[in-house]
Amino acid sequence: xxxxxKPRAITVRDIxxxxxxEPIVCITAYDVLFAKLVxxxxxxxxxxxDSVGNVVAGQPTTLAVTMEQMIYxxxxxxxxxxxxxxxxxxxxxxxQVSTEDALRNAxxxxxxxxxxxxxxxxGDADIAARIQAMTRAGIPVMGHLGFTPQSVNTLxxxxxxxxxxxxxxxxxxxxxxxxxxxxxxxxxxxxPSGVAQAVTAAVRIPTIGIGAGPDCDGQVLVLYDLLGxxxxxxxxxxxxxxxxAADVRSAVGRFADDVRGGRYPDADHSx
Ligand code: KIV
Numbered sequence: 001x002x003x004x005x006k007p008r009a010i011t012v013r014d015i016x017x018x019x020x021x022e023p024i025v026c027i028t029a030y031d032v033l034f035a036k037l038v039x040x041x042x043x044x045x046x047x048x049x050d051s052v053g054n055v056v057a058g059q060p061t062t063l064a065v066t067m068e069q070m071i072y073x074x075x076x077x078x079x080x081x082x083x084x085x086x087x088x089x090x091x092x093x094x095x096q097v098s099t100e101d102a103l104r105n106a107x108x109x110x111x112x113x114x115x116x117x118x119x120x121x122x123g124d125a126d127i128a129a130r131i132q133a134m135t136r137a138g139i140p141v142m143g144h145l146g147f148t149p150q151s152v153n154t155l156x157x158x159x160x161x162x163x164x165x166x167x168x169x170x171x172x173x174x175x176x177x178x179x180x181x182x183x184x185x186x187x188x189x190x191x192p193s194g195v196a197q198a199v200t201a202a203v204r205i206p207t208i209g210i211g212a213g214p215d216c217d218g219q220v221l222v223l224y225d226l227l228g229x230x231x232x233x234x235x236x237x238x239x240x241x242x243x244x245a246a247d248v249r250s251a252v253g254r255f256a257d258d259v260r261g262g263r264y265p266d267a268d269h270s271x
Contacts, residue, residue, distance in 0.1 A: 028220070067108065145191075193212065
């Protein structure tokens with residue numbers, strides 16, 4: 001490919017066709033610079049997660065995240081991406097109240113960010129109705145089952161789901177409901193590997209795991225976690241692929257030393 005040629009953008013069809021053939025790589029991003037970098041690294045999907053509330057804003061949960069915030073971050077990410085498919089999380093209470101709300105808010109996200117899809121959590125009949133309406137309106141939807149962060153209060157905290165008797169069957173039922181409603185892919189969060197494997201085998205759409213073992217059709221991680229920007233956050237499923245917290249402290253510390261020692265700015269960095 002020549003430098004002037006734009007890479008072909010990844011579509012819903014590409015993601016669906018990867019199931020059983022090639023692992024799908026998904027990563028979160030919240031701003032244009034990181035979006036550009038992860039796109040250049042060759043990921044398939046960039047998720048503008050409502051984890052922005054925890055990761056960027058320091059909120060204890062995702063519940064406070066608003067439509068305006070998701071649109072602001074979604075639009076920034078889309079401006080940085082030329083190849084990957086960009087999915088924007090629908091925030092808490094933007095789709096739970098009614099199908100009309102879900103359609104209006106998903107429509108706003110698509111129009112105001114230029115993203116390619118939205119993601120919603122849950123697998124009951126109400127959520128399936130929302131997914132069906134959005135898909136029929138031309139909006140691709142990614143589902144999200146297992147630990148669903150917007151339900152942290154009913155789930156009793158940040159914990160692995162699917163360990164109790166009957167949980168695997170319930171998750172399979174929900175996954176099929178989400179698939180039949182029209183979702184094109186499905187995040188499985190914090191579920192035992194065996195359960196994720198069974199769910200993955202039970203549906204035709206690709207599953208994308210986080211803390212769900214190696215047998216999903218793809219994997220997603222929160223970018224700042226993967227980069228080790230929060231060195232105190234190390235849940236069992238997470239692998240740090242860099243140690244940027246130490247790098248950032250060291251770089252800023254050296255800047256501070258240079259300023260205090262009168263070494264920066266020197267003649268080379270002055271007009
Ligand atoms: O909000 C988010 O970042 C997510 C991923 C953890 C899947 O939903």
